[in-house]
Amino acid sequence: MTDIKDKVVPWVFTAPEYNTSILDKAWAQPDCGRMMLNENPVPPSEQVVEAITNIAKRGNRYPDRMYRLRSKLGELHGVKAENIALANGSSETIDAMMRIFLQPGDEFLCSIPTFEMFPSRAGLCGATTVQVPLRDEDLQYDVAGMLAAVTDKTKLILIINPNNPTGIFIDDADLIKFCELGIPMCVDEAYLDYHPEVEAKIDLVKKYPHVFLSHTFSKAFGLAGIRFGYVVAAPELVDAFNLMYLPWNVSLMAMAAAETVLDTGEVKQKVKYNNDWMATFVKELEAVGLKPYPPHGNYMLVDASVTGKTTGEIVQAGMDMEKLFLKTIKPINGKDGYFRVTPGTPEESERFVRFIRNYFGK
Numbered sequence: 069m070t071d072i073k074d075k076v077v078p079w080v081f082t083a084p085e086y087n088t089s090i091l092d093k094a095w096a097q098p099d100c101g102r103m104m105l106n107e108n109p110v111p112p113s114e115q116v117v118e119a120i121t122n123i124a125k126r127g128n129r130y131p132d133r134m135y136r137l138r139s140k141l142g143e144l145h146g147v148k149a150e151n152i153a154l155a156n157g158s159s160e161t162i163d164a165m166m167r168i169f170l171q172p173g174d175e176f177l178c179s180i181p182t183f184e185m186f187p188s189r190a191g192l193c194g195a196t197t198v199q200v201p202l203r204d205e206d207l208q209y210d211v212a213g214m215l216a217a218v219t220d221k222t223k224l225i226l227i228i229n230p231n232n233p234t235g236i237f238i239d240d241a242d243l244i245k246f247c248e249l250g251i252p253m254c255v256d257e258a259y260l261d262y263h264p265e266v267e268a269k270i271d272l273v274k275k276y277p278h279v280f281l282s283h284t285f286s287k288a289f290g291l292a293g294i295r296f297g298y299v300v301a302a303p304e305l306v307d308a309f310n311l312m313y314l315p316w317n318v319s320l321m322a323m324a325a326a327e328t329v330l331d332t333g334e335v336k337q338k339v340k341y342n343n344d345w346m347a348t349f350v351k352e353l354e355a356v357g358l359k360p361y362p363p364h365g366n367y368m369l370v371d372a373s374v375t376g377k378t379t380g381e382i383v384q385a386g387m388d389m390e391k392l393f394l395k396t397i398k399p400i401n402g403k404d405g406y407f408r409v410t411p412g413t414p415e416e417s418e419r420f421v422r423f424i425r426n427y428f429g430k
């Protein structure tokens with residue numbers, strides 16, 4: 069019999085895997101705090117649930133590309149509906165952008181660490197991911213190093229702003245250096261809604277038609293399980309995304325939820341909830357001598373290397389002592405002892421505070 073693996077295109081089984089098995093564990097153990105996946109711990113409002121239920125009654129019909137919603141998203145950013153393409157979560161954008169710009173043998177440039185979905189989806193197009201380590205001293209993007217890593221095979225660049233997992237913003241002057249290369253570039257602004265005082269990089273999209281922004285409603289807006297995201301780009305690039313996304317990629321329910329979340333303005337309370345807990349976490353972590361990185365999103369990278377404990381030991385202790393899922397962070401530039409945490413429900417977040425005091429406290 070033929071081995072099916074011989075029939076599959078070669079890069080399917082060699083691409084780095086984006087492993088989601090932690091979610092199977094988390095759903096199976098609802099008493100454990102989910103502080104590992106940058107989810108929003110606040111459920112959708114009643115209005116959102118009602119909007120989903122109402123539109124579900126029309127679930128026999130195919131969805132359109134909802135001009136009204138695209139206009140509202142456009143208004144949010146001072147652009148037109150033609151500048152917006154709707155996605156089934158920003159992961160769909162990650163997948164589509166790879167297939168729009170990369171062929172087997174091409175290079176995709178980003179940092180390491182990064183959100184691991186990116187190298188995975190690039191690999192699934194047969195492309196190579198070139199990952200440049202963050203700067204040792206401050207874990208900021210190594211802009212000079214990334215620029216030096218550009219070759220004539222580099223067909224797509226990624227900057228996550230603020231970066232995941234470090235939470236650090238990149239300077240505009242540095243972003244512009246990448247834009248000036250003329251190579252397609254994604255600025256992933258998944259977490260920008262937690263700091264609305266920092267503007268989305270719309271000006272760059274207007275000036276450089278090869279630059280696009282990726283947004284999601286999975287984070288501050290709290291719709292991760294409902295799946296909604298969008299791209300902001302020049303109209304020709306929006307056309308390319310719409311061709312590459314599947315028709316009917318966004319369900320009626322997801323669009324109704326997204327529109328209602330926008331209309332209710334509930335994001336404000338969700339952002340406040342997150343940022344208040346972050347302030348508490350920073351205080352508690354510093355009190356026991358650990359180094360929290362800036363919590364500009366709904367996650368915080370913590371350097372606990374001073375304790376000599378490994379990330380594996382810390383994450384295991386969080387589970388053993390307080391039944392908390394924390395995020396394992398592979399050694400950064402050879403240094404072990406980092407972990408990442410996202411605020412949970414009030415009760416889970418209190419458990420995390422207790423964990424910090426009891427595990428790391430003197």
Ligand SMILES: Cc1ncc(COP(=O)(O)O)c(C=O)c1O
Pocket residue numbers: 105106156157158159160183228232256258283284285286292296297
């Ligand atoms: C930087 C970044 N981009 C995109 C995503 C994917 O989000 P979603 O597909 O839920 O929109 C994540 C999820 O954690 C992320 O960290």
